[in-house]
Structure formats: structure tokens, C-alpha cells
Amino acid sequence: xxxxxxxxxxxxxxxxxxxxxxxxxxxxxxxxxxxxxxxxxxxxxxxxxxxxxxxxxxxxxxxxxxxxxxxxxxxxxxxxxxxxxxxxxxxxxxxxxxxxxxxxxxxxxxxxxxxxxxxxxxxxxxxxxxxxxxxxxxxxxxxxxxxxxxxxxxxxxxxxxxxxxxxxxxxxxxxxxxxxxxxxxxxxxxxxxxxxxxxxxxxxxxxxxxxxxxxxxxxxxxxxxxxxxxxxxxxxxxxxxxxxxxxxxxxxxxxxxxxxxxxxxxxxxxxxxxxxxxxxxxxxxxxxxxxxxxxxxxxxxxxxxxxxxxxxxxxxxxxxxxxxxxxxxxxxxxxxxxxxxxxxxxxxxxxxxxxxxxxxxxxxxxxxxxxxxxxxxxxxxxxxxxxxxxxxxxxxxxxxxxxxxxxxxxxxxxxxxxxxxxxxxxxxxxxxxxxxxxxxxxxxxxxxxxxxxxxxxxxxxxxxxxxxxxxxxxxxxxxxxxxxxxxxxxxxxxxxxxxxxxxxxxxxxxxxxxxxxxxxxxxxxxxxxxxxxxxxxxxxxxxxxxxxxxxxxxxxxxxxxxxxxxxxxxxxxxxxxxxxxxxxxxxxxxxxxxxxxxxxxxxxxxxxxxxxxxxxxxxxxxxxxxxxxxxxxxxxxxxxxxxx
Amino acid sequence: xxxxxxxxxxxxxxxxxxxxxxxxxxxxxxxxxxxxxxxxxxxxxxxxxxxxxxxxxxxxxxxxxxxxxxxxxxxxxxxxxxxxxxxxxxxxxxxxxxxxxxxxxxxxxxxxxxxxxxxxxxxxxxxxxxxxxxxxxxxxxxxxxxxxxxxxxxxxxxxxxxxxxxxxxxxxxxxxxxxxxxxxxxxxxxxxxxxxxxxxxxxxxxxxxxxxxxxxxxxxxxxxxxxxxxxxxxxxxxxxxxxxxxxxxxxxxxxxxxxxxxxxxxxxxxxxxxxxxxxxxxxxxxxxxxxxxxxxxxxxxxxxxxxxxxxxxxxxx
Numbered sequence: 019x020x021x022x023x024x025x026x027x028x029x030x031x032x033x034x035x036x037x038x039x040x041x042x043x044x045x046x047x048x049x050x051x052x053x054x055x056x057x058x059x060x061x062x063x064x065x066x067x068x069x070x071x072x073x074x075x076x077x078x079x080x081x082x083x084x085x086x087x088x089x090x091x092x093x094x095x096x097x098x099x100x101x102x103x104x105x106x107x108x109x110x111x112x113x114x115x116x117x118x119x120x121x122x123x124x125x126x127x128x129x130x131x132x133x134x135x136x137x138x139x140x141x142x143x144x145x146x147x148x149x150x151x152x153x154x155x156x157x158x159x160x161x162x163x164x165x166x167x168x169x170x171x172x173x174x175x176x177x178x179x180x181x182x183x184x185x186x187x188x189x190x191x192x193x194x195x196x197x198x199x200x201x202x203x204x205x206x207x208x209x210x211x212x213x214x215x216x217x218x219x220x221x222x223x224x225x226x227x228x229x230x231x232x233x234x235x236x237x238x239x240x241x242x243x244x245x246x247x248x249x250x251x252x253x254x255x256x257x258x259x260x261x262x263x264x265x266x267x268x269x270x271x272x273x274x275x276x277x278x279x280x281x282x283x284x285x286x287x288x289x290x291x292x293x294x295x296x297x298x299x300x301x302x303x304x305x306x307x308x309x310x311x312x313x314x315x316x317x318x319x320x321x322x323x324x325x326x327x328x329x330x331x332x333x334x335x336x337x338x339x340x341x342x343x344x345x346x347x348x349x350x351x352x353x354x355x356x357x358x359x360x361x362x363x364x365x366x367x368x369x370x371x372x373x374x375x376x377x378x379x380x381x382x383x384x385x386x387x388x389x390x391x392x393x394x395x396x397x398x399x400x401x402x403x404x405x406x407x408x409x410x411x412x413x414x415x416x417x418x419x420x421x422x423x424x425x426x427x428x429x430x431x432x433x434x435x436x437x438x439x440x441x442x443x444x445x446x447x448x449x450x451x452x453x454x455x456x457x458x459x460x461x462x463x464x465x466x467x468x469x470x471x472x473x474x475x476x477x478x479x480x481x482x483x484x485x486x487x488x489x490x491x492x493x494x495x496x497x498x499x500x501x502x503x504x505x506x507x508x509x510x511x512x513x514x515x516x517x518x519x520x521x522x523x524x525x526x527x528x529x530x531x532x533x534x535x536x537x538x539x540x541x542x543x544x545x546x547x548x549x550x551x552x553x554x555x556x557x558x559x560x561x562x563x564x565x566x567x568x569x570x571x572x573x574x575x576x577x578x579x580x581x582x583x584x585x586x587x588x589x590x591x592x593x594x595x596x597x598x599x600x601x602x603x604x605x606x607x608x609x610x611x612x613x614x615x616x617x618x619x620x621x622x623x624x625x626x627x628x629x630x631x632x633x634x635x636x637x638x639x640x641x642x643x644x645x646x647x648x649x650x651x652x653x654x655x656x657x658x659x660x661x662x
Numbered sequence: 663x664x665x666x667x668x669x670x671x672x673x674x675x676x677x678x679x680x681x682x683x684x685x686x687x688x689x690x691x692x693x694x695x696x697x698x699x700x701x702x703x704x705x706x707x708x709x710x711x712x713x714x715x716x717x718x719x720x721x722x723x724x725x726x727x728x729x730x731x732x733x734x735x736x737x738x739x740x741x742x743x744x745x746x747x748x749x750x751x752x753x754x755x756x757x758x759x760x761x762x763x764x765x766x767x768x769x770x771x772x773x774x775x776x777x778x779x780x781x782x783x784x785x786x787x788x789x790x791x792x793x794x795x796x797x798x799x800x801x802x803x804x805x806x807x808x809x810x811x812x813x814x815x816x817x818x819x820x821x822x823x824x825x826x827x828x829x830x831x832x833x834x835x836x837x838x839x840x841x842x843x844x845x846x847x848x849x850x851x852x853x854x855x856x857x858x859x860x861x862x863x864x865x866x867x868x869x870x871x872x873x874x875x876x877x878x879x880x881x882x883x884x885x886x887x888x889x890x891x892x893x894x895x896x897x898x899x900x901x902x903x904x905x906x907x908x909x910x911x912x913x914x915x916x917x918x919x920x921x922x923x924x925x926x927x928x929x930x931x932x933x934x935x936x937x938x939x940x941x942x943x944x945x946x947x948x949x950x951x952x953x954x955x956x957x958x959x960x961x962x963x964x965x966x967x968x969x970x971x972x973x974x975x976x977x978x979x
Contacts, residue, residue, distance in 0.1 A: 127698040127827065131705045134728060138709045141718045150720055157724070161731065161826070168827040169777040172792045181825060185734050192730025197723055207715045332717055537719040573733060580741040581688065 277320025373436025
């Protein structure tokens with residue numbers, strides 16, 4: 019198919035398309051397999067070379083081979099052509115391949131539309147503020163490309179970019195209106211591909227020595243909390259995740275069977291709070307111990323973990339309340355107690371021996387005290403414990419004596435079970451960092467923690483945190499102060515200089531505001547906002563009316579601007595007419611044939627009080643209109659101002 | 663007038679706009695999404711579904727921003743035509759089969775340029791234009807010709823897709839312009855010149871040889887014939903003077919309808935006569951033209967040639 023001359027792409031428009039392709043596909047480099055980025059980059063370079071040397075475009079069969087080869091590569095890499103990552107990879111490849119066959123303006127339109135589409139795909143991976151800014155800039159560039167395509171060769175790059183900026187700015191009011199008023203449909207509309215939510219970090223439902231230590235090295239935010247009242251004391255902030263009751267010698271597991279319902283007796287008034295969980299792909303809500311009121315679509319399981327019906331695979335907000343002092347299951351099911359006394363048939367003989375020795379003639383409270391005293395006296399809290407052998411807990415308790423919270427929790431629970439006290443490991447987070455700027459408590463992955471719970475007759479399940487015995491500062495001030503310098507903690511939380519901390523607080527507060535108000539704008543928030551605007555109980559119909567009228571107003575405003583014709587003519591003459599209007603208001607009309615000097619003479623006769631001021635206007639007017647300079651506009655304007 | 667014709671007139675201005683300059687108002691301008699615009703809209707719908715499905719707040723924002731951009735683009739496309747001033751110009755006569763060029767001036771009194779304009783009288787043959795800020799652009803619209811006679815400028819479509827190409831805005835123009843189409847010349851040997859001057863003893867005017875005196879210059883006279891020295895004598899007071907020559911015993915060539923073969927079709931005969939006129943003019947001959955109902959006395963020069971060709975273009979045998 020040949021291209022008509024006027025539809026052909028002019029040579030100097032092509033670099034804009036290269037820039038578009040680069041700006042919209044390059045950020046995917048960060049999470050794509052390397053070979054794919056290399057292929058895409060090579061195709062872009064090929065297209066540029068081809069343009070530079072002005073050589074013929076590759077033939078149809080070659081392009082076909084490229085498409086087939088690229089698709090086969092993607093199929094091999096992702097095992098599908100459709101999921102999220104494979105789909106994005108296909109788009110990136112097509113984008114760069116399309117550059118090899120740019121002939122007509124229509125080809126260019128395909129590139130531009132694909133470019134706009136690719137912008138969206140970046141949000142699948144990140145919706146942070148920097149991504150937003152980068153994509154806004156990329157959109158500006160793509161729009162400039164579009165203008166360049168239709169403006170022809172006469173448009174200069176700077177003007178094109180400026181005009182694109184004007185268009186994008188004018189589009190922003192529409193975006194705001196649509197963003198606020200467009201009826202939000204809670205997604206997903208259909209099952210998401212299985213790779214939709216990969217790569218999220220968080221607690222897992224098992225615990226082995228080292229699993230939490232690894233998580234702690236991640237500075238990402240796990241969740242943010244805003245309390246209705248004052249911040250509770252730090253050492254009470256235990257955020258409960260999975261409770262692990264089964265031990266196979268090295269790994270602690272969740273009990274998957276049926277659990278009796280938890281009987282909770284709260285001993286202190288409830289504290290209300292709102293938590294915003296980052297996606298972690300598990301179902302627990304990481305509620306503050308002990309949760310007394312839960313959001314809809316969630317429940318409390320037998321081990322006091324708040325569980326959501328669906329996995330938390332995107333940032334979500336929940337309202338909860340907690341009672342800091344409580345009693346849990348004072349009368350426990352014997353099956354549960356049996357489960358929490360079980361130890362593997364063999365292994366860790368020294369630990370068992372020690373526990374048996376403690377059990378003889380001691381009350382449970384005394385056994386617990388002995389264990390904590392042991393930890394306190396001889397143990398070190400570190401992220402880098404030595405490797406443990408086959409009898410891990412023996413090795414830890416009697417030889418290395420260095421470990422992280424999961425070592426202490428595991429050893430403590432093993433000791434307790436050996437001494438006949440029902441005990442279990444609780445995973446979750448402890449503490450958090452209070453940001454004074456926006457009053458949010460930020461809990462990071464580095465606050466991940468494991469502790470123990472023991473069951474005592476008459477008291478139910480009681481929290482015992484062996485880490486507190488080893489390193490009290492971990493609980494009271496946070497992990498950064500509890501570890502020796504040089505431990506592999508995230509840079510972010512190691513920096514303790516005040517100005518860095520203030521900067522970080524500010525950045526995180528901005529991010530949080532972004533998350534809460536923009537990313538977290540959901541049907542619920544939309545209803546709240548509309549109620550505040552005086553539109554309570556909105557349904558889609560009233561939303562559509564509001565949306566339609568707002569957009570109509572915007573369009574009308576823009577049309578007014580488009581149809582508005584600037585006043586024509588010499589500014590001096592316009593100013594003179596303004597002066598005449600002033601005179602007319604004072605009942606002195608100027609006849610069409612009257613010269614300014616004649617008029618001035620008449621004003622002196624009829625309105626002597628105006629004469630002096632008007633004479634100045636006439637002088638300034640004559641100089642401005644007939645003088646050989648542009649400098650007198652201001653004099654004239656001032657003279658007219660005095661006429662008033 | 664039928665309903666269709668009325669509608670055409672009301673909606674599409676299927677009638678002459680006269681010869682006066684014309685400013686495009688909003689009632690003349692039509693706008694619909696272009697093919698690129700439909701592709702864009704489709705992409706937006708898919709993107710919106712994606713944004714809902716993956717619950718991407720920024721995806722929503724992007725889609726809404728792009729939708730806003732589309733609306734803004736529509737208004738800017740409309741604005742690229744709105745207020746443009748169209749002034750009909752001239753058109754030089756052409757021979758049938760050649761392409762006639764109608765000159766049209768587009769004026770922009772806005773302080774921003776208007777790129778990406780396209781004017782099209784026949785589909786598939788548009789003229790592109792950019793009118794710079796506060797400037798005018800003279801354009802020649804090509805129209806192919808077939809028959810001799812007056813060719814009226816067909817309805818012109820003035821369209822633009824600038825800036826974003828998502829919408830096509832257009833206006834129909836029909837300025838009263840026509841172009842004279844001369845018959846297509848057919849090459850044939852000139853008839854023999856008649857040795858006796860036609861018209862008796864009268865010596866032809868406008869010869870080239872003997873100086874015969876001065877006369878006042880008329881607008882049709884070539885500046886080359888102005889007697890500058892003689893005119894300068896009364897230094898700008900009187901009119902410019904033209905030297906007149908008398909031809910003396912010049913041979914006159916009368917190109918007569920009767921000289922062509924009567925068995926040929928009328929149009930062929932006219933074509934032959936046209937060829938003769940061109941050949942005689944090229945040979946700098948002194949020639950006249952006689953057609954049914956038309957008699958042009960012998961003469962020569964550009965004006966004479968035009969007169970003959972015009973008579974041939976409009977002749978009704």
C-alpha cells in the first residue's frame with residue numbers, strides 16, 4: 019500500500035517518535051528481564067540508525083520474523099503471552115518494533131497511542147510520587163510528538179513543547195473533575211492474572227531461624243496507623259500476625275485445622291485507630307493486641323489474629339479498635355493445650371534436659387523467670403547470628419548465644435513446652451516510628467518481630483517477649499538503637515541525624531498524604547467528599563449529573579476562550595476612547611469631527627474643573643499617537659487614571 | 663427545492679459565498695473525531711478498564727487526563743479554523759486538460775500561527791498550508807480541467823486536524839470564482855496566408871515596423887512600448903505615451919472556421935483553430951480569427967492572443 023504524499027511522515031518528525039518510544043518504555047527496564055530490554059534497545063538503535071542513514075525500511079518478512087521471534091522469547095520467559103508481565107513485555111517489544119516501519123502519519127499515530135497506553139502500564143509496578151511526575155513529563159513529550167506530527171515541519175521544538183504544555187494544563191481541570199466525580203467501580207472486574215501481585219514483601223506464615231532477620235533488613239513500610247487518641251506506650255504496641263503452634267525441629271508452622279473461637283475479656287477501654295496496610299498478599303490485618311472491633315469482611319480467629327476475607331494485595335485502609343489489657347481464653351480447649359505442649363519426638367536433647375530440670379518443683383511463673391534471666395545474663399542480640407547445626411536450639415542456647423528475635427522466641431517456646439507449659443510463637447511487628455508531622459505511626463518491615471505466648475491457668479494466654487530480656491531497648495526505642503553499629507540495617511533507619519530525620523519525616527508525610535488522598539480515593543472517600551460538598555446519598559445518576567454539568571462548564575469556559583477575539587487596534591487609540599468615555603460620563607460628548615485640541619478647548623469652556631486633567635491626557639495622547647516612540651503609553655494611562 | 667437540497671444548503675452551504683472576504687464563524691465549522699481519534703478513544707476505554715481492574719488510582723488519573731486532553735484538543739482543532747479569513751483571488755486561464763489553479767488567500771489576525779490547514783477542491787489532491795501569526799498565505803488550489811469554457815471553482819473543503827489529530831474540523835467554502843479554460847490545441851499546419859491585406863487599403867495598426875506617432879498609454883499596453891523620452895518631456899503632468907507603428911504592407915493571416923474540414927467534429931475544429939492561433943502567435947504573425955458569430959480583426963501580441971483564445975473557449979458553433 020503506498021502512502022499519499024500528504025500523509026507521509028516528514029523526516030524531522032521521526033526523532034520525536036524515538037523520544038516517545040524511549041520515554042514510555044525505558045522505565046520498564048527496571049523490572050524486565052535483561053534480554054528483553056536489550057532486544058528493545060537494539061531495535062530502537064536500529065531504527066535510529068536506519069533513520070540517520072536514510073536506508074530502506076526492513077522488508078515485511080523480516081519484521082514478521084522479528085515479531086515471531088520476540089513473541090517466542092516472551093512465551094519462553096513468562097510461559098504465557100497474557101499475564102501482566104508478559105503483556106507489558108509484548109507492548110514494549112511492539113513499540114520498539116513499530117519504529118522500524120514508520121512510513122505514514124498513521125504509523126506514527128499508532129506509536130503515539132501505544133505510548134499513551136504504555137504510560138498506564140508503569141502504574142502496575144509503582145504509583146509513587148516520582149513515578150507520577152515522570153509519567154506526567156512523558157505524557158507531555160508524547161503530546162508534543164502528536165502536535166509535531168500534525169503541525170508539519172514549520173513548528174519549532176520549543177514552541178511545540180510549549181503548546182503541548184498549554185494543552186496538558188488545560189486538560190488538568192477535566193482530570194480533577196473526572197477524578198473526583200467519575201463513579202468509582204471497585205475492582206477487579208474479573209480474575210486478575212496470577213502474577214498481578216508478585217514481589218510483595220511481608221511476614222510469612224512460617225518461621226525459621228533467619229527468616230525475620232532477613233525481613234528486618236528491608237526498610238519498606240508495612241503499614242501506617244493513626245490513633246484516635248494519644249499514642250499508646252511503645253512497649254504495648256504489638257501488632258499480631260500469624261500465630262505458629264507447630265514445630266518440626268527447625269521450622270514453626272501455622273496450625274491449619276479448626277480452632278475454637280477466641281474468648282476475649284478486655285480489661286481496658288478500647289482504643290480506636292485507622293490502619294493503612296501496604297499489600298503483603300496474606301490475609302492477616304496485623305491488628306494491635308487485642309482487637310475488639312473489626313472492619314467488615316474480616317474476623318478474629320482462635321489465636322486472636324484478625325483475618326481478612328481476601329488477601330491484602332493492594333494498599334487498604336481499615337478501622338479497628340484494640341484493648342491493650344486483656345485476658346484470652348482463660349478456659350482453653352484441652353486439644354489446643356496439647357498442641358501447644360508438643361515437641362518433635364527427638365532433637366535438642368540439652369534443651370529438653372534443662373527444661374525438665376527447671377520443671378521439677380517450680381511454678382510456671384518461676385520457670386519463665388529462669389528462662390528470661392538466662393537470656394538476660396549471657397545472650398547477645400544481633401542480626402548476624404552464626405549458623406546453627408542439626409540441633410538448632412541446643413546450638414543456640416548452649417554454644418553460640420547470639421541471635422535475633424526468632425531465635426529467642428523459638429528457644430523460649432521450646433523450653434516452655436519442655437517444662438510442661440503450653441506455649442506458642444507469635445509473628446508480627448513491634449513498635450513503629452511516630453511521624454510528628456502528620457501524626458501517623460509508621461511501621462516498617464524492619465519492625466518485624468516474633469515473641470511468645472504462654473498459657474497460665476487462670477490468666478489464659480500471656481504474652482512473654484524474650485527479646486525484651488536480651489535487649490530491652492529493642493522494645494522501648496526500636497531496632498536501630500538495639501543493634502550494634504555495623505549491623506546490616508536499612509540505611510534509612512540507621513541515620514539518626516536530626517535534619518535527616520526531619521527530612522525523612524517530611525517525605526514520608528507527603529507520601530502518606532499521597533497514598534491516603536490520591537491512591538486511596540475509593541468509593542467510600544468519594545461518598546464522604548460528595549457529602550461534604552452538599553450531595554449526600556449520591557447514586558450514579560446524581561454523580562452523572564454533577565459530572566456532566568461540571569464538564570459542561572469547563573467546556574463552555576474553554577469555548578469562550580476559543581471564540582474570544584482580542585480587541586483590535588492601536589492601544590493608544592483604545593486608551594483615547596477610554597478617556598472619551600470618561601468625559602461622556604461627565605456629559606461632555608466628543609463629536610466625530612472634533613480634534614483632540616478642539617475638544618480640550620471646549621472642555622475648558624464647559625467643564626473648567628476638568629480642563630487641566632484633560633489637557634494632560636490630550637498632550638500625552640498626541641505624543642503617544644504621533645510621536646516617534648512607544649514610550650508614552652504609560653504617561654497616557656496615568657493621565658487617564660487622574661481624569662477619574 | 664427538495665428537502666435534500668434545502669438541507670444541503672442550510673447545513674453544508676451548497677451555494678456561492680460571493681467574492682467578498684469571509685471570516686469563518688462557528689456555524690460554518692463542523693467537527694468529528696478522526697480515525698486517529700477513534701483509536702485514541704478505544705485505547706482510553708481499554709486503559710480505563712485496566713485501571714479499574716487493577717485498581718490503579720493513578721491509572722484513573724491518567725485516563726481522565728487523557729480524556730481531558732481529547733476534549734481540549736477538540737476545542738483547539740475547532741479554534742484552528744475559527745476566525746480564519748478567506749479571500750478569493752484570481753485564476754490564470756489554462757488549456758483544457760491542464761490543471762487550473764484558483765488562488766485563495768487565508769488571513770490570520772490572531773497572534774498565534776495556524777498550522778496544518780488543508781484545502782481541497784477535488785478529493786485526493788489537497789494543498790497544505792500554515793498561516794503564520796498575523797499573516798496571510800496565498801494558496802493555489804488545483805482543479806483538473808476537461809472542457810473548454812468557464813470553469814466554476816467547485817466547493818472547497820478547508821480542513822484541519824491540528825493540534826492533536828484526534829478530530830477533523832472542516833468548513834465548506836464556495837467563493838464565486840471561475841477560471842477560463844481554453845480549448846485543447848490540436849497541432850496542425852497553418853493555412854496559407856492570404857497575400858492581400860484583408861479589409862482593403864487600410865494599413866493595419868499595431869504593426870512593428872514604421873513609426874506612426876504617439877498615443878496615450880492604456881493599461882493593457884506593455885511597459886516595453888512606453889516612449890519614456892517623449893513622456894518625460896511633460897514630466898509627469900500628462901499621461902504616458904506609447905509609440906505607434908504602422909505595419910505597412912504586412913501579410914495577414916485569417917484563421918477562419920471555414921478553413922477547417924467540415925467533416926470533423928466541432929470540438930476538433932475548435933482545437934485545430936486553437937492550435938493555429940498558438941502557432942501564428944509563436945511565428946509572430948499578423949492574424950485574425952473568424953468563428954460563427956465572431957469576427958476578430960487581424961492583430962498580434964499577447965492581448966490579441968488572449969482575445970482569440972477567449973473567443974475560442976466560449977464559442978458556440
